[in-house]
Amino acid sequence: xxxxxxxxxxxxxxxxxxxxxxxxxxxxxxxxxxxxxxxxxxxxxxxxxxxxxxxxxxxxxxxxxxxxxxxxxxxxxxxxxxxxxxxxxxxxxxxxxxxxxxxxxxxxxxxxxxxxxxxxxxxxxxxxxxxxxxxxxxxxxxxxxxxxxxxxxxxxxxxxx
Numbered sequence: 001x002x003x004x005x006x007x008x009x010x011x012x013x014x015x016x017x018x019x020x021x022x023x024x025x026x027x028x029x030x031x032x033x034x035x036x037x038x039x040x041x042x043x044x045x046x047x048x049x050x051x052x053x054x055x056x057x058x059x060x061x062x063x064x065x066x067x068x069x070x071x072x073x074x075x076x077x078x079x080x081x082x083x084x085x086x087x088x089x090x091x092x093x094x095x096x097x098x099x100x101x102x103x104x105x106x107x108x109x110x111x112x113x114x115x116x117x118x119x120x121x122x123x124x125x126x127x128x129x130x131x132x133x134x135x136x137x138x139x140x141x142x143x144x145x146x147x148x149x150x151x152x153x154x155x156x157x158x159x160x161x
Contacts, residue, residue: 023135031068052071055089060075093125093129098112098118
């Protein structure tokens with residue numbers, strides 16, 4: 001089974017939330033605190049804080065300290081792809097050791113007849129993830145589940161209280 005780590009999954013959820021927030025507000029500079037993001041996405045606060053710091057380190061998010069501080073997307077949601085988020089949180093996308101950057105730990109790597117095809121498959125997966133932008137992720141939420149910015153803020157404030 002090929003599966004994303006929980007950290008990568010949560011990171012994509014939080015980034016999608018921030019993209020929706022930016023789109024709903026229609027302005028850059030709209031920041032959300034780690035606590036608000038955790039509450040809005042139902043991700044444990046400690047895990048959310050860890051992920052947010054990693055995303056800042058990868059320059060996918062910007063953070064600002066202080067009473068009016070918080071996190072915001074570092075670039076337009078259309079300019080951030082899912083592959084970037086996964087790589088920021090999990091490292092290089094590789095379904096087998098032989099397609100990772102650098103030397104793999106496979107003892108038959110040099111003789112493996114499947115290695116070329118694994119590289120082709122891995123490239124296809126990486127390309128597919130790179131073809132999906134954060135904006136695509138934010139837009140793919142069914143309208144029935146979308147809240148306008150005021151409703152979302154009210155829901156978050158109730159959870160935070």
